[in-house]
Amino acid sequence: MTGTLTLGPILYHWDADTKCDFYARIADESPVDTVYLGEVICSKRTPFCERHLARVIDRLERGGKRVVLSSLSEVVIPRERNMMRDFCAIDSQEIELNNTSGLYHIDGRPHRLGPLMNVYNERTLGGLAARGATHATLPVELPRRVVGAMAAAARERGVGVEVQVFGRASLAVSARCYHARAHCRTKDNCQFVCEEDPDGMPLTTVTDQSFLVVNGIQTLSHSYLCLAAEIDEMRDMGVSHFRVLPQRADMVAVTRIFADRIAGRADGAETLARLEELNLPAPLSNGFWHGAEGHRHFGPRAA
Amino acid sequence: MSRPELVCPAGTPAALRTAVDAGADAVYCGFQNATNARNFPGLNFTPDEMAQGVAYAHDRGAKVLLAVNSFPTAGRFDLWRDAVDAGARLGVDAVIVADIGVAEYVAERHPDLRLHLSVQAAASSPEAIRYYVREFGVKRVVPPRILTVAEIRQIKSEIPCEIETFVFGNHGLMVEGRCCLTNYVTGLSTNMDGVCSPAAQVHYDKxxxxxxxxxxxDFTFDCFGPDEQAGYPTICKGRYTTPARDESYYAFEEPVSLNLAELLPQLIEAGVEAFKIEGRQRSRAYVRQVVSNFRAAIDQVLAGQEPHLDDLVALTEGQKQTVGAFGSKKWR
Structure with missing residues (x-):
């Protein structure tokens, strides 16, 4: 069985100690092959991340992990523009771009494309591959038919293709910080209130339905997207990499469960049963894959 | 001071004629399918209607901009290719695109066709814009509705292409082209299908x-008392609860519309080449009133006068208006 298990970047504002401890455990105990590191959501949080970055990279590499650095997803103000310019000058690690401004700086040099890059079709993938893209993580909303066609196109071009298989789905980004707004602050005066919500700030509808979570400028699903049962089909299509996103759950356990699934040591139903034992704080969803409402969950035998 | 173009919505052939008659310098419209970001039932143009629309506009000195600004999915690219080819054949003055693959197709196959970058491409920095100019020869960009006037002025000074900003209509909160909230709720995608909060799935439960x-x-977005006017359930204008708030609140934005009439002089001074009015889904009466008002206001600013607009607030969503992100960084 083939397929590479990856750990996506931490999207939330975890404090530096928590992050360092988290990655130490990943380095020592998790079977993931590749770890994406970096602050993707908010440029104000970046100093927390950068201070320990070299140490975390070293720790993960000693643990046998490949480390890829992920860029910011929103680039508007001068600080963010400078950060993106400097990011694209990194040559010590592979980098993943999440904003088009990075494509300007990278100018044909090798890079990966992150899931917020809107690679929806084979022509876009081909055009970007001709300009240096070696790997693409597909948008989270793509249904099975499109993932299949993209995987075939990627294989033809020798490009790696990655799909998120676990974690809350990123549904929108904005210029406005909804964490700051909830606390009647502005983004410039946020006092890092997002740190209070390490798994996102819940938004519940007025009829009490758990619906979304807010992570600064990002809005994510309340449900944890989970494509455990769909992994065989994806691999047959040519999907080469499977991405698990860090949540406030036992991520060593989650990555072990997915590693077993990818290696063929557990089937879809068994994998879902093992995930259920972890008492995750939200229901699972896989509607996007089935071309249905993203929040829905179809069982392993659903057509 | 150069004379900025007034770019107006044309959801139907009748709206196109109305907009042109009301003083639009250009209208934007799309075909009747998923190739544009307003793929609503009853809207948009057949190829024949597009040909007639182009003739009507050109006879009166107005331009037609074709929106092909959704994201084709793998295996469906032909539909977007055909839309671009049809636009070129019918003599549209520019195509508005968001997808890199579509941009590349236009640049390769129709190098003489003017390329505009849609707001859906989310090009929010000079570097992002310069990427599209360098790689595909984009001539005009519509940046996301998240920038202040000062930031627009700065961007304009750093890019080798024209800039078009929204001045009136729907107030987008999420970065355009980076939002799949509708798909999470309805199974229909803004990027892939060109729909946002589709009417067919809207329910008013009494x-x-x-x-x-x-x-x-399946999700509730607001509750209204017996005497209140129930608003349209748009996900990013809904009310929610969260532990940090004692009462339900508009977590993203209140139901307000964008109206930058008061900022027109500053935007013109910043070098904006075109002003866009949102609303291909709106009525002819809306188009007539908004277009004629902005036509007069722009002409007044250019003549060195104070712009006078009728009260357009009655036409806006929730009957409330805002300058949104354009006024100050505090909006963020």
Whole structure:
């Protein structure tokens, strides 16, 4: 069985100690092959991340992990523009771009494309591959038919293709910080209130339905997207990499469960049963894959 | 001071004629399918209607901009290719695109066709814009509705292409082209299908006390008392609860519309080449009133006068208006 298990970047504002401890455990105990590191959501949080970055990279590499650095997803103000310019000058690690401004700086040099890059079709993938893209993580909303066609196109071009298989789905980004707004602050005066919500700030509808979570400028699903049962089909299509996103759950356990699934040591139903034992704080969803409402969950035998 | 173009919505052939007659310098419109970001039932143009629309506009000195600004999915690219080819054949003055693959197709196959970058491409920095100019020869960009006037002025000074900003209509909160909230709720995608909060899945549930609960798909987005006017359930204008708030609140934005009439002089001074009015889904009466008002206001600013606009607030969503992100960084 083939397929590479990856750990996506931490999207939330975890404090530096928590992050360092988290990655130490990943380095020592998790079977993931590749770890994406970096602050993707908010440029104000970046100093927390950068201070320990070299140490975390070293720790993960000693643990046998490949480390890829992920860029910011929103680039508007001068600080963010400078950060993106400097990011694209990194040559010590592979980098993943999440904003088009990075494509300007990278100018044909090798890079990966992150899931917020809107690679929806084979022509876009081909055009970007001709300009240096070696790997693409597909948008989270793509249904099975499109993932299949993209995987075939990627294989033809020798490009790696990655799909998120676990974690809350990123549904929108904005210029406005909804964490700051909830606390009647502005983004410039946020006092890092997002740190209070390490798994996102819940938004519940007025009829009490758990619906979304807010992570600064990002809005994510309340449900944890989970494509455990769909992994065989994806691999047959040519999907080469499977991405698990860090949540406030036992991520060593989650990555072990997915590693077993990818290696063929557990089937879809068994994998879902093992995930259920972890008492995750939200229901699972896989509607996007089935071309249905993203929040829905179809069982392993659903057509 | 150069004379900025007034770019107006044309959801139907009748709206196109109305906009042109009301003083639009250009209209934007799309074909009747998923190739544009306003793929609503009853809207948009057949190829024949597009040909007639182009003739009508050109006869009166106005331009037609074709929106091909959704994201084709793998295996469906032909539909977007055909839309671009049809636009070129019918003599549209520019195509508005968001997808890199579509941009590349236009640049390769129709190098003489003017290329505009849609707001859906989310090009929010000079570098992002310069990427599209360098790689595909984009001539005009519509940046996301998240920038202040000062930031627009700065961007304009750093890019080798024209800039078009929204001045009136729907107030987008999420970065355009980076939002799949509708798909999460309805199974239809803004990027892939060109729909946002589709009417077919909207429900107004009446309670025994006469209150109305508005729903999209399975989720509730607001509740209204018996005497209140129930608003359309748009996910990013809904009310929610969260532990940090004692009461439900508009977590993203209140139901307000964008109106930058008061900022027109500053935007012209910043070098903006075109002003866009949102609303291909709106009525002819809306188009007539908004277009004629902005036509007059722009001409007044250019003549060195104070712009005078009728009260357009009655036409806006929720009958409330805002300058949104354009006024100050504090909006963020």
């Amino acid at each position: 309670g025994p006390d006469g209150s109305v609960t508005t729903r999209l798909g």
